[in-house]
Amino acid sequence: MSIPFTRWPDEAAARYRQKGYWLDLPLTDILTRHADSDATAVIDGERRVSYRQLNQAADNLAAHLQRQGLKRGETALVQLGNVAEFYITLFALLRLGVAPVNALFSHQRSELNAYAQQIEPAVLIADRDHPLFADDAFLNAFVGEHRSLRLVLLRHDSGDHGLEAAIAQPAAGFTATPTPADEVAFFQLSGGSTGTPKLIPRTHNDYYYSIRRSNEICQFDAQTRYLCALPAAHNYPMSSPGALGVFLAEGCVVLANDPSATLCFPLIEQHQVNVTALVPPAVSLWLQAINEWGSNAPLRSLKLLQVGGARLSATLAARIPAEIGCQLQQVFGMAEGLVNYTRLDDSPECILNTQGCPMSPDDEVWVADENGNPLPNGEVGRLMTRGPYTFRGYFRSPEHNAQAFDDNGFYCSGDLISIDDAGYITVQGREKDQINRGGEKIAAEEIENLLLRHESVIHAALVSMEDSLLGEKSCAYLVVKVPLRAVAVRRFLREQGVAEFKLPDRVECVDALPLTPVGKVDKKKLRQWLADRTLA
Numbered sequence: 001m002s003i004p005f006t007r008w009p010d011e012a013a014a015r016y017r018q019k020g021y022w023l024d025l026p027l028t029d030i031l032t033r034h035a036d037s038d039a040t041a042v043i044d045g046e047r048r049v050s051y052r053q054l055n056q057a058a059d060n061l062a063a064h065l066q067r068q069g070l071k072r073g074e075t076a077l078v079q080l081g082n083v084a085e086f087y088i089t090l091f092a093l094l095r096l097g098v099a100p101v102n103a104l105f106s107h108q109r110s111e112l113n114a115y116a117q118q119i120e121p122a123v124l125i126a127d128r129d130h131p132l133f134a135d136d137a138f139l140n141a142f143v144g145e146h147r148s149l150r151l152v153l154l155r156h157d158s159g160d161h162g163l164e165a166a167i168a169q170p171a172a173g174f175t176a177t178p179t180p181a182d183e184v185a186f187f188q189l190s191g192g193s194t195g196t197p198k199l200i201p202r203t204h205n206d207y208y209y210s211i212r213r214s215n216e217i218c219q220f221d222a223q224t225r226y227l228c229a230l231p232a233a234h235n236y237p238m239s240s241p242g243a244l245g246v247f248l249a250e251g252c253v254v255l256a257n258d259p260s261a262t263l264c265f266p267l268i269e270q271h272q273v274n275v276t277a278l279v280p281p282a283v284s285l286w287l288q289a290i291n292e293w294g295s296n297a298p299l300r301s302l303k304l305l306q307v308g309g310a311r312l313s314a315t316l317a318a319r320i321p322a323e324i325g326c327q328l329q330q331v332f333g334m335a336e337g338l339v340n341y342t343r344l345d346d347s348p349e350c351i352l353n354t355q356g357c358p359m360s361p362d363d364e365v366w367v368a369d370e371n372g373n374p375l376p377n378g379e380v381g382r383l384m385t386r387g388p389y390t391f392r393g394y395f396r397s398p399e400h401n402a403q404a405f406d407d408n409g410f411y412c413s414g415d416l417i418s419i420d421d422a423g424y425i426t427v428q429g430r431e432k433d434q435i436n437r438g439g440e441k442i443a444a445e446e447i448e449n450l451l452l453r454h455e456s457v458i459h460a461a462l463v464s465m466e467d468s469l470l471g472e473k474s475c476a477y478l479v480v481k482v483p484l485r486a487v488a489v490r491r492f493l494r495e496q497g498v499a500e501f502k503l504p505d506r507v508e509c510v511d512a513l514p515l516t517p518v519g520k521v522d523k524k525k526l527r528q529w530l531a532d533r534t535l536a
Contacts, residue, residue, distance in 0.1 A: 003073065030247050077100070079204070081100075081130075104231050110499075226243065261288075296323065309439030342424075415429075450496045478509050486507035
């Protein structure tokens with residue numbers, strides 16, 4: 001049994017193999033190549049896990065799952081935070097040939113149900129530390145609703161569902177059965193603009209190439225000590241080069257639950273971290289902490305700071321080398337594939353003012369106008385791309401794929417960019433109806449549909465508003481039967497089970513929503529209303 005997905009054309013696949021991009025190796029090779037190493041792979045609080053121990057733990061869990069009847073070609077839903085068990089679980093499932101969706105720890109009932117409906121998982125692996133699983137109420141309802149589930153494992157569970165107990169059981173002759181390298185290894189999460197979260201099938205071949213090439217550009221090696229303070233399941237801290245790049249290089253990943261300065265600065269100093277990745281709002285908070293504390297001394301070991309997830313202003317970028325005292329690397333990538341980096345030897349002007357250039361010689365990137373025609377260098381338009389690690393279609397989403405891809409297999413990301421004569425990209429904004437709140441993507445349609453469930457809401461529109469710290473926040477414009485306070489709106493959405501970052505930062509009740517000539521909500525005018533009010 002294999003998971004259905006849209007494959008690359010035979011000609012492209014043959015070319016990627018011939019050029020050495022696709023090695024036909026499973027992603028498990030990242031870890032098994034260091035199976036006999038006693039070097040530290042992961043530091044998680046007081047725990048230090050060597051490569052040998054990480055490899056054995058993954059084998060143990062895979063063997064346990066296999067004994068419980070899990071088999072290659074099935075799927076898993078995983079929700080673990082920044083803990084060593086996240087990587088143990090990932091490699092165990094890859095070895096077994098079971099493709100996981102790695103939900104973010106901030107996700108709630110709505111997101112988990114949406115993922116389970118799409119992949120019909122055989123196993124759920126989660127954490128008692130998450131509010132949803134603190135008791136069995138949600139768990140029992142979830143298992144009852146999703147009949148494909150045959151097995152549940154929970155971190156910090158002392159009963160029958162214990163994840164730690166499963167990891168501790170010896171593998172006893174386990175033989176790995178990963179899916180073929182040109183098949184689906186796991187699913188990444190899309191930050192797309194549609195109401196239902198879209199899933200991105202990633203194969204061993206395409207993802208492994210992305211990691212290897214990222215390591216080459218970012219120069220990760222065995223001396224790399226990487227602080228993972230962004231959500232471990234995010235594509236950015238997972239593969240750009242992220243934790244998987246560190247494991248490939250036999251470096252060390254230091255885990256933090258969040259990117260706050262109070263947590264991260266002591267970890268950087270204690271473990272002599274030399275690389276980390278942040279989103280722009282976290283950079284602002286680090287700079288603020290340095291100013292308040294009057295010193296960047298805890299960060300002296302830091303050599304490279306990657307910044308991505310949202311556009312970094314040139315003003316903020318210039319403060320990184322000046323005040324943090326390390327090199328900046330801008331990263332502009334997407335879970336769907338394409339990753340752009342500024343290079344370590346680029347000019348300061350390039351690093352401060354662009355979001356880098358594509359990492360692969362076979363990344364095909366161009367800019368389209370609203371009619372799909374190519375635009376010359378320097379003009380702003382829609383990003384179009386295809387390549388050896390950019391997917392060819394969302395999972396079971398034919399209608400959405402028809403809109404997201406052109407006839408030649410180029411993916412339209414929804415980003416508005418310009419490309420200079422050297423091939424470097426500057427991100428100008430978003431075309432899609434999506435809000436980028438400090439690197440967390442909010443699909444407006446998803447929240448609007450939930451707001452319309454409220455008995456007092458007649459019409460709803462969610463739009464972005466500028467914010468100096470997060471880049472963008474969200475404002476909900478509502479047409480209501482009776483007045484609604486913002487606190488009541490947010491409470492209602494929490495009851496619908498959505499992640500906290502998706503709650504509107506502001507709520508405005510209006511008599512009517514402005515419409516375009518074709519009868520759609522005029523969100524441009526709504527954003528103008530916000531801008532006018534801010535000026536006033």
